[in-house]
Amino acid sequence: DIQLTQSPSFLSASVGDRVTITCRASQGISNYLAWYQQKPGKAPRLLIYGASTLQNGVPSRFSGSGSGTEFTLTISSLQPEDFATYYCQQINSYPFGQGTKLDIK
């Protein structure tokens, strides 16, 4: 089974910072990767699919890149509403990464 490992698991940052979260797959998954944002008590929200395609309505400060086994989610300038937990997911056999909690420094 394919495993997804996110790093870091926890990240503290300030409003305006640029942050990057990495997701590594245990074997190549082409571009079959999605990123989700989840806030406490809420359902996940799809941010990116196909590793780099921004879902409709998602702010352009979010971007994704990568292919094969290494992927990144970048937030170019953190806004207060971005503090949340982020998950990657392989989107044809469906494991999620363990999550990255992004909180305010």
Place this chain on the structure above:
Amino acid sequence: QVHLQESGPGLVKPSETLSLICTVSGGPVTSPVHYWSWTRQPPGGGLEWIGYVHSSGSTYYNPSLESRATVSMDTSKTQFSLKLRSATSADTATYYCARETVTMVGTRYFYYGMAVWGQGTTVTVSS
């Protein structure tokens, strides 16, 4: 706009079957490009995908849950359901239903992620 709503018992006894329904409104469940999934999240934990059903009847499950899980669809009621047999305390979680879009061009699949989610329903397994 499509809306998903989970429903079912909030308390299940150990060894019994956990049964949930997701009601879909605002759109058909029979579109060939949509797959209907269940994902869960234990208290304080991460997301775990459970399985999906397609209107064709095809299903696919997380290998770790495949022996206990059944996801099925009732197109007449625009609902799909999850049954998880032999529940234990480890199945205590918030359960989410979601819709994924997948298209096929030639022999290649294009996956668009799970863009529509229900609000989630909390299930506790306890005697």
